Amino acid sequence: MSTRTTASRRLAVATAAVLVLGLGAAACGSDGGTSSGSSPATTAAGSPGADTGTAPKAKGTVTVFAAASLKETFTELGKKFEAANPGAKVTFNFGGSSALATSINSGAPADVFAAASPATMKTVTDAGGASGQPSTFVKNTLTIAVPKGNPKHIAGLKDLTGSGVKVALCAKEVPCGAAALTALKAADLNLTPVTLEQDVKGALTKVELGEVDASLVYKTDVQADSGKIDGVDFPEAAKAVNDYPIAALAKAPNKDGAAAFVAYVQSPEAKQVLTAAGFQTP
Structure with missing residues (x-):
């Protein structure tokens, strides 16, 4: 057998081996997984772009205007929120809901409003001051x-x-x-x-x-x-049971912080604090 013939056969065998290895790798890549070129938005829960149900994180100062009757519970929740969101700080303005609503409608810088009645919250939503629909988080008697x-x-x-x-x-x-x-x-x-x-x-x-x-x-x-x-x-x-609504504000200086605090107030951990203080669940 000539040297040229032997070299040709060796080249053919090597080429076939490369093809087999390539097919095997392709088969492994398609076995129930996502290829490396897939968009992150199409990955399973827990990957980037997936909705895992986790409350948004916050940084910076979150300014909360809240009804006076929420002072004790919200002060405690503010500390817990800060512990769960390193880099965030919650400041409160407690007072009569109607006075707080007037301040918000007059342009006072605030991220969140928690009122002691839907009627008071309505004065803010009617003025376009709320971001989205307010949520009732507790009741009081x-x-x-x-x-x-x-x-x-x-x-x-x-x-x-x-x-x-x-x-x-x-x-x-x-x-x-x-x-x-x-x-x-x-x-x-x-x-x-x-x-x-x-x-x-x-x-x-x-x-x-x-x-x-x-x-x-x-x-x-x-x-x-x-x-x-x-x-x-x-x-x-x-x-005369009062519903307490909460909402992030449309002109919130810290929109991410506002969304995170509103979500936290409605979390199971926050509800335990509120009900222990005598509030009723909606």
Whole structure:
């Protein structure tokens, strides 16, 4: 056999081997997987572009305007949120929901609004101030706050109309004031308070200081201050339950932070904190 013939045969064998190896590699690449040239958006859950259901992460300052009755729980949630989002810082502005809504509509820089009533939130959404649809995350119910030991022996709403009983209410523009009027109407009672406060904490403080004998506040506020005051439940409160909506704001300076905080408030971890404080789930 000539040297040229032998060389030709060796070349043919080598070429066949290369073809076999190439076919085998192609078969492995198509066996239930995605080829290396596939777009990340088409990969399975957990890969880039997939919706894993994980809440968005946040960085920078997240400014939250929230109803005064959320002060204790949101302060705790803010710390937990920061721990879960290194690099993020939550700052709060607590107050009467109506005053907060007015500030937002006037251009106050805020990322998130959590109100104590849908009516108050509506003033922001009607002005185009919310980004997307607000979500109800908790409910709250009224109770009668009285000094420790209940010296006036108040047992229900009717007792608030008694001679010499001084009562504090929230102003009617504030969600706790609107709820109080609803409860009083359900009981067919007329009540003249000695003071009208701009948020629920103001009405509660009047009882703490002994300036009034009772006030209509949320059950969560009484629970948070149980060392100083007592609460008296009344059946008409069931007619005046307040929904609490939350929304990221359209002009939020930190849009990613706003979305992340709104998502966190609706998470199972946050709901545990809120329900432990006396809030009800929607």
